[in-house]
Amino acid sequence: MRANAGDVLRFTGRRVGTPEHRATVIEVLGPGGGPPYRVEYADGRQTEIFPGSGCLVEAGGADLTAPPRVG
DSSP: OOOOTTOEEEEOOSSTTOOOEEEEEEEEOSGGGOSOEEEEETTSOEEEEOOOTTEEEEOTTOOTTSOOOOO
């Protein structure tokens, strides 16, 4: 996985009923755009993460307050 500051990480639910959530990459901590990443969620929380296989990268500028895309 490769990401840039401003990209949005979309975490898909791995179980039925688990909602999808998103976070904006605010800092890339790994070499060459790789993880770990410092991210910020829509509610302002920040954390460092090393995303797993259920995570997708969306180009920067995605609206975190919009409902997740289905399908």
